[in-house]
Amino acid sequence: MPVSLVEGNSLLAVDIGSVTTRAAYFDVVEGQYRFIGMGQSPTTLIAPASNIAFGVQAAIESLQFVIGKTLVDENNHLTMPSQPDGVGVDSLCATISVGDVLRTVLVGLLPDVSLKSIEKLALGADIQVVDSFNTNDVRDINEQLDAIFKSSPDLVLIAGGTDGGATHSIQKFLELVGLASYLLPETRRPALLFAGNKNMQKQVLTSMKNLASSVAIAPNVRPVADVEDLGPAQRKLAEQMIKLRQRQMPELEDLRTLCASPILPAAYNQGRMVRFLSRYFDTGRGVLSVDVGAASLSLAMAFGDDLYLNVFNQYGVGEPLARLLTHTSLDELARWFPLNLPVEWLRDYIHQKALYPAFIPATTEELAVEQTIVRHLLQLASRDAVATLPAKYRPRTGLLPATQPILASGASLTEAATLGQKLLMLLDGLQPAGITTLAMDQNNLLAMLGAIAEQNSLLPVQVINSGALVYLATVIAPVVSNVNYGTPIMRAKLIRNDGSESETEVKMGALQILPLDSGQTARLQLRPLLRADVGLGPGRAGEVDVIGSSLGIVIDARGRPIRLPGEPERRRELLNLWQNRVGG
Template identity: 35%
Template sequence: MAELEEKPIQEIDDLEKSFVLADIGTTNTTVILIDTVDGSYRLVACASVPTTARLPWLDVMTSVQQGIGRISEITGRKLLNERGHLIRPPRKDGSGVDHFAMVVSAPSPLKTVLVGLYDEMSLASLRKALRTIYVQEVEVVSLADTRPEAKQITAVIQSRPDLITIAGGTDGGAEERLLRLVEVVVIAAMVLSNSQLPHVLYAGNLKLREQVRELLEENAHLHMANNIRPDLATEQLDDVMRLAEELYEDIKIQNLPGIHELSEWAGFPTLPTARAFAHICHYYAGQEQRVLGIDLGSNSTTLVMAQAGQVHLSVRTDLGMGEPMAHLLRHTAVDNIMRWLPDEMDEPDVANYLVNKSLHPQTIPLTEADLHLEQAAARAMLHCALQSTAVEWHWTSNGQAPHAPAFDRLLVHGAVFARAPRPGQVMLLLLDALQPTGIFSVGLDQYGVLPPLGVLAAHQPLVVVQTLAAGVLSELGWVIAPAGKGQPGKKVLDIVIESPTARFEGEIEFGKIEVFPIAPGQEAQVMVKPIGRFDIGFGPGQGKTLTLTGGLVGGLVIDARGRPLTLPRDPHDRCSLMRKWQWDLGG
């Protein structure tokens, strides 16, 4: 997860404006209308339609127009003229809007070759920087590569990369070994340039810049960045991140069919969806300390960790609920999907589902079995993304398994969450996949507004503040997840809940997950006291009195199942436990 540079927020300079915002994804396009209602900005309407970037349409404007058309049907407000163009500025009859903006994740990932000295140093830093955009790693060349040079060159050529990145050598350090790797790129670029000049980004030893320039400038579009590893103890990711995002925009977004016509409507810079999602997580972090954001999309999975003044972003294009589903078993065993199913299923049936889902990403579950399988795959996918990010960012201590650091707010975006029939299913999915500890609240982006609002965050902050304050998120509720180990049946904590209408006292035993009643939207005083060495974030055995608000799951969720979760080995017993947990959370 790489750290993003945050630009200062500019104050809004006019009021009473209306906005059409579009999120153009790989599979679906979401369009939302924001306008003032009783003097405050509100989400007025939203619509989701299939994206039309591919055959037979090859024009993303078509899906945006269809989404806007649906909003017009919902609101009775004319937004497009006879030629299908957005009406701007608004007319006296109430038609049209003031502004249009969009975020985009529809292009294919930036196919990238990584060239570096060592996997645990320069290549690891390159991966961190490049995972802030939509990148597909198609080839790696390093000193550990035992292939003959000719085969390395052939591999680079056959991968047909959009971008070749080179890193390695501290400033004033290794030269000869890095230049040998550069020679591979030089020869490959000569061949690739016969059809199109490749883009090459150099982020290695500064002393070699001019030599690299002389070797590559005739056969490549060469981009120079600061050394990503100027010394062994220092990473400089920002420059590579900035250039990579610019290249993604130039190579991918600007070549999306129909994007130029849409850009003529836009009054704000078009952002990659992942970056816009990071912006909105940063907004929340300014209010709620530490925020974990999850966007489980069709062709990518995005993790954001944000706190005041800092945003870290990690994008995995090899994990997603659409086309990447076919390759999920490369990252995890089929047992890690089947373990979350409430009913037994054969391995071939699971594998067939993953392939079919990748071929038809727009399909939705039609049976309860399909729904359970989709949610089980989402658990495995999220767990994979979290584990790899945790290792990459050293979220481990004292020999513990990789895990996310504590957070105060969990924001989730994606169709697999938004279309879940019951909020308890979403809550259980997240707790199973992430296995977090501490005290936090969960907000579900059911209407797909967070990335589109993220594009406005730096330009129209009042719009973002008022729209979110109006309750545009579905608040699932608060969670207390004690850290610690115990025996099943052993008491983990005592709890007292006092609301204006009732008082409740209870306890929870190790191995259980329960919902303690607080009505949705109702505030309650919660006194919680861990037993023994169990820790809810204030130290072993340390309790706290909190003011919490009830959510859609019907109360305060206490997850005392332990970390990591331990499931029965017997398939029948495991399925029975899954059904019990679903029942306990109303799923």
């Protein structure tokens, strides 16, 4: 690599999560940027510390021990830039997902146009929509004011009107929001983001600058009626969210002054990296990333420049579990539980985990419950995410679109005891169809790399190339209709580079492993039966190049969606059979 491209600057990235704060160190090794090591500590937002800076400091201290390098001075202050004696680091960046969910009011004109666009914008951020207003709202102004007072929003998102179009309706909503803000105590006034008719931008700034806690202007999300452009507004929304976080956590300002690039939400940075990887891998099928966090589950899909980012703060594996049963039923969750225990056991664990998000399963039963919950959260999130996609990316009803690869992060996944457990949680939860590759973001680096890209666009590329993503397995998941378990639906032949071959007949309901050592390449011939679609089209045969892993090549012929038996004993027998098949 030419010296002009890699200047040798080291970089420290900090990710402040709702449960864990991580500090990652990157440096140049043999002319290439590399991930060197990671330190972590419990996040210290809540009592007794009530200051995230302590968690950041502890994570950096842990990192120093891991990499054997001193990064701070005798006063525990970060040394920047690095010194000739090797102490310190050249630059710092940070990303954050901790903090109370931001209560948000949406304002649009037409429900199926501007309001729909602003709803999509809200889906990609860790915010909670508490009310919405549009021109079809039947409430009078007093009822609307009362609704705003009761919802007590942290943030108001406003869109509406094509560029150069009418302004009267938007003006009426601005007056409503302005009056509500005026009547609220100054400390409770919401921030505002306007992403509507560009002819209204100056008026919004003038009329709202003294009424909202902060005002941001973004390009119109609907510049013309049939064109939607959320990208610029996503960035402005991310910046507004950080301003609100600084009100909640004043110590964040000290961290911001040290960073060489803006602090932005982790989900935004995750989405940025997924969009980059979609262009980088260029498989023609898009890239999917899922991060199972304590406070939220984020799922991002990118198809070239088209990014669809969803942050589900109702599906986190921590405090949100207290409300999980408002989104599903205990019986539905229990269908994926492989042990013969009362369903009340599941309910008790859910409430315990909601109270103590950092709780780590200590027994086989607790681990089974946790992984059952993760499976079901992935199912709920993927179902909701698919529903938001445009029709061109939804080839099969209710199933995820074809993506390659699928990337997974979050401690519940990455810290599972075996590779088979990681694999099966993803297969049961996301239920990908066709041909895809699963990989683990084992060190939860994606959001950090998205933050780093703001100041160093070369580092994420080289770190990804160096193997920062851990290859899990290539998966073939045929889709076929109206076929009973045990019926042959596909024949597969694996032709290894040394000339050896293995052939198998795949039956409906099977989860099979074709042995192929890690790093070895081979050709896989696929011959579907009964018009099964292996990812090449209904009934179409073909060959694909595959790479081996510790799990070999996985053929998941359990159907899409997976339909479990209704009889509990038979269902548990099948779940345990599948778990044992992949070495779980």
